[in-house]
Amino acid sequence: MDFLFYSAAFVVAVLIVLMLQRRSLHLPPGPKGLPIIGNLFDFGGDALYVKARDWSKEYGDDVISLTTLGHTTVILNSAQAVADLYVSRGANYSDRPDMPMLIDLVGWDWTFALMRYGPRWKEHRRVFHNEFDATIKEHRVIQVPAAHELVRLLLSDRTPKKFLDHLEHYTARIIMQRVYGYTFEDAMKDPFVLVNKAASETTSTATVPGTFLVDTFPILKYVPEWMPGAGFKKIAREWRILQEAVVNRPFDMVRDQHTKGIAKPCFVGSCLEDRTNAASKSLDEDVIKSIAAVVYAAGSDTNLATLTSFVLAMVLHPEVQKRIQTELDSVLGGERLPTFEDKEHLPYFWNVMREVLRWLVVFPFAIPHRAMSADTYKGFHIPANATILGNTWAIMHNPDVYPDPETFKPERHEAEGVRDPIECGVFGYGRRQVGTIAGVKSILISSSSIRSCSGKNMALDTVWIAMATILTVFNIKKAVDEKGNIITPAIEFRRSTINHPAPFDCTFEPRSAAALALIHQTQD
Numbered sequence: 001m002d003f004l005f006y007s008a009a010f011v012v013a014v015l016i017v018l019m020l021q022r023r024s025l026h027l028p029p030g031p032k033g034l035p036i037i038g039n040l041f042d043f044g045g046d047a048l049y050v051k052a053r054d055w056s057k058e059y060g061d062d063v064i065s066l067t068t069l070g071h072t073t074v075i076l077n078s079a080q081a082v083a084d085l086y087v088s089r090g091a092n093y094s095d096r097p098d099m100p101m102l103i104d105l106v107g108w109d110w111t112f113a114l115m116r117y118g119p120r121w122k123e124h125r126r127v128f129h130n131e132f133d134a135t136i137k138e139h140r141v142i143q144v145p146a147a148h149e150l151v152r153l154l155l156s157d158r159t160p161k162k163f164l165d166h167l168e169h170y171t172a173r174i175i176m177q178r179v180y181g182y183t184f185e186d187a188m189k190d191p192f193v194l195v196n197k198a199a200s201e202t203t204s205t206a207t208v209p210g211t212f213l214v215d216t217f218p219i220l221k222y223v224p225e226w227m228p229g230a231g232f233k234k235i236a237r238e239w240r241i242l243q244e245a246v247v248n249r250p251f252d253m254v255r256d257q258h259t260k261g262i263a264k265p266c267f268v269g270s271c272l273e274d275r276t277n278a279a280s281k282s283l284d285e286d287v288i289k290s291i292a293a294v295v296y297a298a299g300s301d302t303n304l305a306t307l308t309s310f311v312l313a314m315v316l317h318p319e320v321q322k323r324i325q326t327e328l329d330s331v332l333g334g335e336r337l338p339t340f341e342d343k344e345h346l347p348y349f350w351n352v353m354r355e356v357l358r359w360l361v362v363f364p365f366a367i368p369h370r371a372m373s374a375d376t377y378k379g380f381h382i383p384a385n386a387t388i389l390g391n392t393w394a395i396m397h398n399p400d401v402y403p404d405p406e407t408f409k410p411e412r413h414e415a416e417g418v419r420d421p422i423e424c425g426v427f428g429y430g431r432r433q434v435g436t437i438a439g440v441k442s443i444l445i446s447s448s449s450i451r452s453c454s455g456k457n458m459a460l461d462t463v464w465i466a467m468a469t470i471l472t473v474f475n476i477k478k479a480v481d482e483k484g485n486i487i488t489p490a491i492e493f494r495r496s497t498i499n500h501p502a503p504f505d506c507t508f509e510p511r512s513a514a515a516l517a518l519i520h521q522t523q524d
Contacts (some may be wrong), residue, residue, distance in 0.1 A: 002166035025381040029059035030066050043210030047493070053077055053394035061377060066388075066465065068216055072386040073209075074371075079392040079401075084370065085377065087389060089218055095369040097387045100218045100505055102206040105236035105516040107243055110290035113298055113367060120379055127283065128291050131267055132455050136233075139178050139458045140465075146174050146338065146471040148522035154470070156520050160479040160487075160505035164308065171303040172296075174462055178427070179292045180250045181257075181264030192250050196296045199242040204496040206239075207367070209389075245384050247293045255285075268292050302362055303462050305500045313352075314476045315489055315506045317408055320475060324349050324510070328472050334514055337522070338468040339469060349468065352412040353460075357396075359408050360491075362499050364393035392417040470508070473515040479505035 027287045033039040042051070043066070052075045055064045064080035095117040104107045109115070112124035132139075153166040169187035176182045176192065184190040205211060212232050214220040225233035238266050254268040262267035271288040288312040332338060343350075369388040376382070398407040402412060416471050470476070477486045489504035510516040 006179040010038070025383070026379065027067070028063040028065040028070060028164045028380040029061055029497070030064045031053075031055060033067060036069070038068045038070075039070045040216060042066055047364070047393075047495075048209055048389050049393040052391050053397065056394070061378075063380060064183050065287070065380075070214075072383050073389065074386050077391045078398070079395050081377075082390045082395065083104050085126070089375065089377075092372050092375055093334075093369045093388055094293070095370040095372050097368050098218065100214045100221045101232065101236060101459065102203060104218075105214070105233070106202065106206065106239045108203065110247060110286070111294045111297060112290070113294060114127070117372075124287060124291060127271075127287060128294075128455070130358055131291075132295070132458055136457065136461070139174070140461060142174055142260075142466050143461055144176050145340065145522075146170055146177075147465045149262075151469055151473055152522060153475065154508045155510065155516075156379065158508055160507060161503055162501060163311065163506065163508060167311075168197075168300075168304055170466060171300050171307070171462065175296050175299050175370070177266070178458075179267045179295050180254050181249065181266030181269055182253070193199045195242060195245045195249070196300065199239070200297050200301045201496075202242060202486065204301060204498050206498040208495060211240055211357075217300075230349045232273075246297070247289055251292055253290045267295075285433045295455065299459060299462075301498050301500075303459055305362045305498050306463050307466055308358070308501050309362065309499075310356050310463065311476060311506065312489060312491070312501050312504065313359065314358050314471070315478055315504075316491075318477070320352060320410060321471065322382075324352055324471050325475075328468065332472060334512075337472055337518055338465065340465065342468070343464065346464055346468070348410065348414075349464075351410040354413050355408060355410040358402065359396075359397050359406075360499060361393040363497070364391065364499060365389045365497070366392060413432055445486060473511060474508040475511055477507050477509060479507050 002268060012016075028491075031039060031042055033042070042048075044460045052064060056062055056077040057076075060263055062076070062081050064075050064077065066073045066075070076085060087303055096114055097109075098104075099114065102116060112121050112128065115121040115124065147170070150166060150170040153169060154163060157166075165188050172187045172190075172193045173183065176184070180192075182192065184193065187193045210216075214232055220232075223233065225237070251268060254263055254266065257263035258269055258272045263272070268288060271283060275283060275285075327346055327348045328338065338346075366389075369390070371382050371384055371386040371388060372386045374382065396402065399405050478489070487505050489506070490502070492502040494500045494502055510519070
């Protein structure tokens with residue numbers, strides 16, 4: 001007891017000193033905190049990205065700060081602030097902050113999206129970029145038949161909420177086949193997919209600011225699991241088992257297949273084959289293993305959230321859906337399903353994709369950055385080791401740039417003449433987000449630097465071909481309850497790092513007999 005008392009007294013004393021030091025510094029404005037704990041409770045409750053936007057309005061600045069137990073979090077609520085720090089001063093802001101729960105206790109230190117900036121991260125990113133950004137045809141040959149399978153699934157079971165399972169099956173199939181050469185009958189029952197899904201949910205939960213007290217009090221990671229209040233240690237132990245299964249099980253399967261000479265074409269098999277060459281033996285198996293695992297962790301959840309958001313937009317805005325279908329029919333003639341060669345001929349469809357990514361931002365804060373050394377910005381002091389959050393949601397809902405930002409309005413993008421939704425700030429795994437101003441009415445946040453989000457091309461293609469194929473053959477409509485009442489979905493989200501729309505009902509109806517025939521032809 002004496003040890004605990006003196007330890008607690010020491011911690012309190014250190015916190016008081018840190019608080020006094022910070023009061024003498026000119027930090028960015030922000031809500032007033034409580035004694036000792038500061039803004040701890042401001043991280044909970046409603047979505048922090050919305051509160052941060054509101055704080056900017058209240059304090060009259062696009063940069064605000066929160067201080068918790070001596071640690072400062074700086075939130076950037078404008079494109080200019082993001083560009084200034086993440087790009088112009090990227091050498092100081094390309095690192096990641098400490099994440100005691102996720103990294104130290106659960107063991108996600110293998111994912112390069114969360115690695116500290118340095119040689120290890122550079123090696124992982126180099127391999128990932130060469131395989132998933134520099135190549136396109138390898139994933140497109142998987143995505144097209146996967147989209148065809150998706151419309152067959154949507155036709156076979158049109159239970160109002162079942163479409164969510166079908167979308168999840170689609171996103172999982174593409175990644176598992178591309179990375180491991182692995183296919184399955186039902187994603188909802190496949191052991192590899194289920195463990196990946198469970199592990200991805202743990203990261204989405206653990207990275208929500210304020211979820212675990214150990215991220216605020218890192219010293220708590222040394223507390224034994226049996227102590228009162230240490231339930232997070234049991235959670236971390238269980239989650240560690242999941243992440244180890246994600247990394248090892250599918251990799252071991254492909255390595256065994258490779259040894260027997262029966263591995264199917266995939267990323268892991270290709271890397272293992274390259275290791276037989278003298279020039280490639282420097283590529284460690286652990287690098288291959290961790291990159292393979294991070295593709296699912298980074299891609300499946302975000303792709304599913306984007307597709308679900310797209311479906312929600314179509315349900316709520318049938319006039320937009322109709323206009324997309326008119327454009328698709330003008331290109332396809334109602335005689336075939338879309339291919340990637342059709343992309344450049346569908347400008348309105350691109351505008352709708354851009355608006356979906358802007359309207360329901362999938363990754364509101366992306367992954368946090370860290371100030372590697374103390375800095376001064378706009379006269380404000382940014383302490384060394386401060387956590388930096390780029391508020392993509394606030395940027396994409398800036399009424400000065402996007403009038404009536406809560407309204408879904410694809411037409412707002414037509415005057416820009418830009419069709420590529422990469423220009424929207426939705427790719428949050430990169431070390432830098434590049435802010436550019438394109439004309440009076442648009443601010444574009446892109447990931448076009450050398451530290452951009454790897455895998456964005458594969459992600460965009462996954463969403464594009466799925467929605468183009470679905471809207472070619474289906475009308476997406478509001479569901480009807482047992483009393484015949486039309487159900488209008490609410491725009492609600494699950495609390496997570498990734499903005500998933502809350503489950504909702506809708507129906508997929510074949511557009512015509514010809515559309516039905518196109519679906520059946522995909523089985524040939």
